[in-house]
Amino acid sequence: MKLKYTLALAALAIAPAATAQTWIHDTISTEAGYLKNVYYSLENGSAGTAAADNWHIGFSTSRFSPSIIANSADKGVKLYVIATDTTLFGTDLTAKLADSVTAHPMPLYNSNTTWEMGAFNQTAAATYGWSTYDMSTHWLSGRAIFGLITGADSFQVFISRKETTPASSAPVYVFKVAKINGTSPVTKTFNVSASPYAGKYFAYYNITTDAFLDREPAATAWDFVFSNYNDENVVFSNTQYKVFGVINNEKLKVAKVDTTDQFDNLNYSAYAYDTLNNSIGRDWKASGQSGVTMTDSLSYFVKVNNGDVWQMAFTAHNSGSAATQPGLVALKKRKVYTFVDTSTAVKNVNAALSTVALAPNPAQGGYTHLIIDAKKAVSNVMITVADINGRIVYQEQKNIQSGFQQFPIRTGNFSAGMYMVNIQGEGIRNTQKLIVQ
Known part of the structure; x- marks a missing residue:
């Protein structure tokens, strides 16, 4: 059985090309x-x-996304993991940066196939890229210090945490920046859910001017x-x-x-x-x-x-x-x-949902959790996971209660790659993208 995530004729029920x-x-x-x-x-x-060149670090505005990107293309940022002992922040890490460049001369870069894998996520030094995931609070906690070379200067960067709750004010990042020799340390708190960043993919930071930047139009x-x-x-x-x-x-x-x-x-x-x-x-x-x-x-x-x-x-x-x-x-x-919605059922899609997310994403320790904040209880909701070729690798039916809840999805036997998680039921139709490393 296959669940298609390609635009086949039957799947879209689209009109002939003569209407172009x-x-x-x-x-x-x-x-x-x-x-x-x-x-x-x-x-x-x-x-x-x-x-294109006015920023160094971009923070995902999605509550449950771990993605943090670096401007390596236009600002020439080179990013390295220089320590996994986070208590070293603020000390002289010049030698550790040099050692990292020698040991791993290829800097960390953003993926160009998904926004979910930024440069700060591309390291195995921590179990979840730059952080680990707390299953009880759903917060992300930093587990590595990065060396960031701008070309003109070098810095040490520690993303201390990402606060994903409460929903009314999250996400909030707390991060620390210092010169590579440990001087001029600062701690920054960045609320990316606030205006003008809400509804956009990333909020940006210029490390040399200490400025937070609104660069993107709304994601829609x-x-x-x-x-x-x-x-x-x-x-x-x-x-x-x-x-x-x-x-x-x-x-x-x-x-x-x-x-x-x-x-x-x-x-x-x-x-x-x-x-x-x-x-x-x-x-x-x-x-x-x-x-x-x-x-x-x-x-x-x-x-x-x-x-x-x-x-x-x-x-x-x-x-x-x-x-x-x-x-x-x-x-x-x-x-x-031109899409025309003529289905009564489609008009009520997601009437039962406030929030749907996967966390951690990419999956960590062989698991991810489907997090749902439902406006009302819904029975017989089908949760399906398919690979990019449409092959179903997981399927389970759940009863969803009103309020905030999570459902574990075991990913340990999934091959590395991208998957689509589909949630369907009365008043619910939602698809989330899942990364398995």
Whole structure:
């Protein structure tokens, strides 16, 4: 039995491609050196811009996400674990940073396939990336000191804890920063649930200016961001290569279609879609002696958060070092399906839910917990876990009570990778992404 997380025709019940709109042409500019991030909505065009190099650390605003990212692409951040004895914070850790660079010359980087695995999560020095998970409080506690090299200076960073309760004011991060020699130590408390960070994926911090930054538009306002990022698959001299491309909003689903057929004749319901952040990525262009060229046979079908499906193709690009209009991207797009909710049952989806989350995520110690805050009791709720190929690896039926509760899911026999956790019942339809390392 398979549970499909791809956009098959029967799964979507979508209309034929003949309903597609005409092509719309659009351009965006990331400016010289790609030093502007551009957040883009297929429905509305540019959703906002932000300086690419004004931050060092990004903290997830999700209550139960452990993700903390580093700006290695545009700020040149190099991140290393330098101590697992957290009492050493504030002492001179210059030698320990040098030892870490020698022993592990490849710095820690953000994953480019999921927002859930930031640079601070990419270490086995602690059992849960930068932290361990407290099953009773649901808080995260820091278990490692990091060395953060900005290029101009070096710092020691200790993320002390992430407070995930109470729900009314969480999450709150408490972290410490000092120069690598232990001087100028400070302790910061960062409430990322407060305005202006609420409803966004990350809140940001500049370690050299001691400034908290609001850089993103609301998560519901954009589909993907044009940005530099470090490519996990291209490594030179112990450094992941910096590339320019497209990183998807976490909820986007994309089918990449490379065919010589005319774009207007493609059947968008015939292709498999994935949820990887770099499913659009960087290979829609190529650099050569004649400059940047587009792949004429390549287009993308994109299912956005409201259920609409768009077709998109890139038509031109100027590199960040171009003499005129550097960082320009031209594309064409058309909506090939407009979602119409005609189901009474769908209109009541999640009427019984306040909060759904997985914690810890990535799973820790062979387990994760499905955390549900229900508005009312619901019987016979089906919990299903499927891998990215749709193969069901876990399924169980539960009765959910009103209020806050958690259900353990054993992951010890799951292969490493990404899974989709689906919760369905009367007034409940929710899907969560789970990482198993």
